[in-house]
Amino acid sequence: MELEVRHLRALCAIADTGSVRKAARLLGMTQPSLTTQLQRIENAIGGELFTRERTGSRVTPLGRSVLGRARPIVAEMNALIEEARSAAGRATGSRLWIGSTNSRAVPGWLRRLRARFPDVDTTIRTDASPNSLLQMIADHQLDVAFVHEVAGAPLRIPEGVELRVLVPREPQFVVLPDVHPAARLPVVRLVDLAHDQWMVDPSVDGELTGLRRVLAAAGINPRMVYGDYMTAADLVAAGEVVSPCQPTARARPGTAVRPLEGDPLTVRLMVACRAGAAAPPGIEAVFGDLAAAYREVAWSCTAYRAWLVRQDPPLPPFQLPERLPVPVPVPQ
Template sequence: MDLEVRHLRALCAIADSGSLHRAARELGMSQPSLTTQLRRIENSLGGQLFIRERTGCRPTPLGRTVLSRARPLITEMRELVTDAKAAAARAAGPRLRIGSTASRALPGWLRRLRSRLPGTETSLHMDVSANALLRLVASGQLDVAFVHEVDGCPLRVPEGLAVRVLVEREAQSVTLAADHPAAANPVVKLADLADDQWMVDPTVDGEWDGMRRMLQAAGLNPRVLHGDYLTAFSLVASGEVVTVCQPTSRPRPDTVIRPLAGDPIGVRLFLAGRAGVCEPDLDVAYEELAGAYEELGK
């Protein structure tokens, strides 16, 4: 087996995340597939690269040696691809490739950008993983990315990215059924939701860890259902679950959105782009994003 850049990238992802499960999610593949790939790499190199433990994976001495050589190679390849894509983009005409996690500000942001940059082709790439979007910016596949970072769960911002913070900390709210007893209150206490089942999307970076930390701090150990938020909102309306949501979200039929007492969980909202190369685009994108976000509060 000849080692390829994708194999080196997989090794770095395992080392950086400390987990085959998290690395597989970041790489967009299944954990069994990544495990098989790792086994083949180790067989090819003739030694074990990671020690598997209950708490995750850590590099062996051989693994550390391989990683020390792999990281510079990946960086050089990333820079080569980034420069090539930038040259191709200049030849094709102006364009702005945007990445984003979910936000109600997106329609207004795109509208404002197209008005501000009438000759620029604007595209949008959505992903639940903020870390995946940041990697796409670093590799030159996106120009900017609008992401959120959950309290206590810092994102891995690749080297070479510039960041513009939109909101340092936005307190999150809770969405619950309109006929829930706590819905009558303008502000909901976590203790009022002690008997409820919660729902979270674990594929959203930091979401599950942040919510678990919030519930533990309140002394709660509720049942938790994992699933996507589109399904969650349907279950909220039927009274099956409650879930954390953005304060700018609009309530769906038969649901209400309420702030949580004490603001126990929040997110930092920021825009990222490649330093130097895309900073003019980053500045324009930030200005129009700030304008679109301000419109949500009017």
């Protein structure tokens, strides 16, 4: 087997994410496919590059040596691809690649961008992992990304990526069966859900950690199951689980969306792009359109609107996002 650039990208992705599962999502592959590819790479090299642990994949000394050679090659190839894409964009018009974690603000954002830039080829990539989207910004695979950071679980910010805060503190609500006794309450306490089974998606960076933290702080240790949030919605409607959700979430038949007392679980909503001169043209307008789209969705949701009017001031600051400092590179 001859190693190709795609194989080197796979090794870098596993090292950067610390997990074959997360790396597969970043690369747009299935986990079994990436596992098979890694085994073939290790067979070709003649040694183990990662040790498989319960918490993920750890780089071996041989792996560090291989990655030291692989990273410059991948970086050069990324630069070559970006230059070629930029040249193609100049020849045929313009393009804008945006990314986002799951959010109901995305359709309105896209609608506004396409109205503002009718001659721009705007495409979107969605991913459950904010860290994966940030890495795609750094690798020139995306121009802009809309991400969230769970309180107490900081994101990994790659070198050269700039973040701006859209909403400093968005509360996370809970979705529960509409026949649940707590569904009759305007605001739900965590202790009201102490005997329920909770469902969370562990592939969404920080969400499992954040939920465990707030449940422990409330002095409860409920049963926990894992899966994606589309499945969770079906199980909530069936009366099997309760689940954290965004405040902009729509209540499906058989479910109710309620705020949590004291807002113990929160996230920070941010937009990311490459820093300085590397930022795409028109970035301020792109940020402004996202703020408008988020505001539109926020006020259209009954539960979130009620939460907003109880705040002081009653509406979070949706002006152009505050720019955060470009982070110091973290050693790999």
